[in-house]
Amino acid sequence: MLDVNKIRADFPILSQKVNGKALVYFDNGATSQKPQVVIDAISKYYQEINANIHRGVHTLSQLATDAYEISRGKLQNHINAKFPHEVLFTSGTTHGINLVANGFASILKPGDEILVSAMEHHSNIVPWQMLCEKTGAILRVIPMNLNGELIMSEYDKLLSDKTKIVTVNHISNALGTVNPIKYMIDKAHEAGAAILIDGAQAVPHLKPDVQELNCDFYVFSGHKICGPTGVGILYGKEAWLNKLPPYQGGGEMIKEVTFEKTTYAELPHKFEAGTPNIAGGIVLGTAVDYMNQVGFDNIQQQELELLEYGTKRLLEIEGLKIFGTAAAKTSVISFNIEGIHPYDIGTIIDKLGIAVRTGHHCAQPIMDFFKIPGTIRASFAFYNTTEEIDVMVEAIKKAKVMLS
Numbered sequence: 167m168l169d170v171n172k173i174r175a176d177f178p179i180l181s182q183k184v185n186g187k188a189l190v191y192f193d194n195g196a197t198s199q200k201p202q203v204v205i206d207a208i209s210k211y212y213q214e215i216n217a218n219i220h221r222g223v224h225t226l227s228q229l230a231t232d233a234y235e236i237s238r239g240k241l242q243n244h245i246n247a248k249f250p251h252e253v254l255f256t257s258g259t260t261h262g263i264n265l266v267a268n269g270f271a272s273i274l275k276p277g278d279e280i281l282v283s284a285m286e287h288h289s290n291i292v293p294w295q296m297l298c299e300k301t302g303a304i305l306r307v308i309p310m311n312l313n314g315e316l317i318m319s320e321y322d323k324l325l326s327d328k329t330k331i332v333t334v335n336h337i338s339n340a341l342g343t344v345n346p347i348k349y350m351i352d353k354a355h356e357a358g359a360a361i362l363i364d365g366a367q368a369v370p371h372l373k374p375d376v377q378e379l380n381c382d383f384y385v386f387s388g389h390k391i392c393g394p395t396g397v398g399i400l401y402g403k404e405a406w407l408n409k410l411p412p413y414q415g416g417g418e419m420i421k422e423v424t425f426e427k428t429t430y431a432e433l434p435h436k437f438e439a440g441t442p443n444i445a446g447g448i449v450l451g452t453a454v455d456y457m458n459q460v461g462f463d464n465i466q467q468q469e470l471e472l473l474e475y476g477t478k479r480l481l482e483i484e485g486l487k488i489f490g491t492a493a494a495k496t497s498v499i500s501f502n503i504e505g506i507h508p509y510d511i512g513t514i515i516d517k518l519g520i521a522v523r524t525g526h527h528c529a530q531p532i533m534d535f536f537k538i539p540g541t542i543r544a545s546f547a548f549y550n551t552t553e554e555i556d557v558m559v560e561a562i563k564k565a566k567v568m569l570s
């Protein structure tokens with residue numbers, strides 16, 4: 167069992183007061199808080215080894231390069247990629263998806279199809295729409311049911327030899343649904359299509375095994391797994407990364423440049439143009455070490471308890487409706503209270519120190535599907551407690567009285 171009080175002591179921000187009240191941080195779906203080891207590792211990098219990587223022969227440059235590549239290896243192990251060069255550093259999930267979508271511009275022809283799901287984050291919709299505009303490919307949507315579960319029989323029907331890539335999130339940020347991605351990956355491959363998994367909401371809760379999943383691409387952000395902002399990972403199968411053209415041109419991504427012709431560097435450098443977020447890349451390794459030390463079994467156990475307890479307590483509130491009631495669900499609860507705008511609840515409970523997200527959660531099509539303007543979203547992390555849920559429930563009851 168997780169000693170939550172001990173874990174909470176690792177996160178300095180959690181003992182802060184906000185608006186004079188003890189902070190209750192339930193916006194983990196937007197970004198996680200950072201443990202002291204991660205905060206320390208950032209300043210240690212700048213205090214001791216700051217230098218540009220892969221360029222200089224001088225000692226600091228070597229140290230920074232080594233630390234960056236060691237971190238890449240940690241991420242490789244973490245997701246069980248076959249090779250370190252299949253693990254690309256990006257600025258985050260959004261960057262990773264855009265990189266792949268841009269690469270597919272050289273593959274797609276008019277009339278080819280891209281499948282997205284009905285529950286995607288905007289960053290897994292818009293890059294594909296832009297790709298369709300560029301290539302004449304067609305975007306098709308895998309529908310979901312009222313529980314917020316993708317309908318697999320419809321997915322099977324949508325797949326055809328026209329399908330070139332399927333893109334779906336592992337876990338929905340707005341609903342918490344865990345999608346049957348293994349099934350979806352196998353089916354995509356049977357149809358001869360590639361598949362990208364947006365793992366941004368999955369990696370905070372589980373350790374993906376990309377070889378076992380057999381996905382072609384898997385993307386996530388560092389800042390949702392206790393790491394800094396501005397760094398993330400794009401895993402791609404070697405064969406795909408060799409096939410796709412570079413995303414950005416610049417330093418570091420070349421073998422040889424003349425004004426007549428440039429040849430590109432080997433993987434992973436081909437996709438890592440320019441000076442990256444070096445500190446971020448190194449510290450992402452520290453963050454992953456920290457999460458593994460806590461242990462994903464412990465994380466899941468704690469979060470399941472929070473999900474069950476939170477669901478039960480919230481449903482005690484009259485007129486409260488939960489959106490996202492899938493059988494397979496992670497610790498995200500999206501809800502509304504009849505007759506009250508989500509924003510008003512969010513504003514009042516913020517005054518009581520409680521951080522939740524209100525709005526469409528970068529997933530407007532989901533809100534349109536349920537015919538609502540948005541929801542209040544409480545997303546729990548392993549460092550949250552059932553006592554904090556009690557505080558939120560009381561605050562919502564108070565806000566409800568004030569607003570009705």
Ligand SMILES: *Cc1c(COP(=O)(O)O)cnc(C)c1O
Binds near residue numbers: 260337339366367
């Ligand atoms: C957060 C999130 C993204 C976008 O991540 P960025 O860090 O903003 O690039 C994409 N998809 C899902 C499911 C997310 O939760």
